[in-house]
Amino acid sequence: MNGHGDVVGLVDDAGEVLNSYTYDIWGGPLTREETVPNVLRYAGEYWDDTVGLQYLRARWYDPGMARFIGEDTYEGELNDPLSLNLYSYVHNNPLKYVDPSGESKRPANNAHLGLESGSGSSRGGRTVPGGSMGGGGGRGGSSPSSKPSKPSKPSSSSNVTSPKSTNVRPEAAVNGTKKHGVKWKEGPARAKSTGKPQGQWDKYDIDYAAKMANTLKPGESNFFDLPKFSKSVVHMPDGSIVRATKMWLRNNGTGTWHGYPMP
Known part of the structure; x- marks a missing residue:
């Protein structure tokens, strides 16, 4: 170092x-x-x-x-x-x-x-x-006392569409108690009754998901990999809980995005 x-x-x-x-x-x-x-x-x-x-x-x-x-x-x-x-x-x-x-x-x-x-x-x-x-x-180097007036954009730092982004926000359910939300409590029961996996967001993945949602055009949807250290989970029909590795996201075209984690 x-x-x-x-x-x-x-x-x-x-x-x-x-x-x-x-x-x-x-x-x-x-x-x-x-x-x-x-x-x-x-x-x-x-x-x-x-x-x-x-x-x-x-x-x-x-x-x-x-x-x-x-x-x-x-x-x-x-x-x-x-x-x-x-x-x-x-x-x-x-x-x-x-x-x-x-x-x-x-x-x-x-x-x-x-x-x-x-x-x-x-x-x-x-x-x-x-x-x-x-x-x-x-x-981009400078002396210890300097304070840059604006951020410098490195030529090779990111391959993600850059910040038109922060316009598309998570819909209210994502951070709430409804289906797939951070505070959702019915995930295990729904997975068992429907026989289908049910993803649930962790709050620390929301910012990353928003970044990805902002690469989508209005009305467009796609699948993305979750980061290695993601804490979002998927409730399985057999009652087990597994770590989510992917997510599906849709730009609603209304300034919000919808989505859920996947195994």
Whole structure:
């Protein structure tokens, strides 16, 4: 890891370089060379290559927008204007802070030490001089005191349709007590009576589902894979509960989306 806590390389027992990574200041991938699978990237957190988003437990983070794709549950403080933006990432200061929970910023691991010594792309999984902040340099690096006025869009950070998005929201049932909803209690009984699996959302998957729903045209529907760490479940007719691995989504064309998890 570098001074910011980013995974910049992996080495084997003999010290041979297996993987190397560089990022822009917001965590968007700039370069990637891999010989073995690895999902831990910027700030040491889980990265989903399929959608170009980072999983930060309470919410998903999009480094291409330098924003979370869902609102913070904490509404902020009036005497701290930066805390009032419910989508901002680490108060727009990614050089100094990280947010492993998706709910609050905290100082990055040895952030200042890494910046002062100049950490670039990895060699043997260790930081080496020759850049600023994980390979930023000419592609978005800056001094510790700078505060970017707007997010930079990395050229290769995401293969998902970008943010016309936040227009399509989950319909009310998704977060409520009705069929497939987060608080739905009749799932097991319905699965048994109908003889069909019944998916139920977990609240931490809603933001990700909304991101995918916003890639659909009005009236269009499609199937998507759920992230590896999804907590949505499927109630089976035999009474068992299994982890959902896929989801079906439809853009209702009314500003909302409908959908359910699947096994």
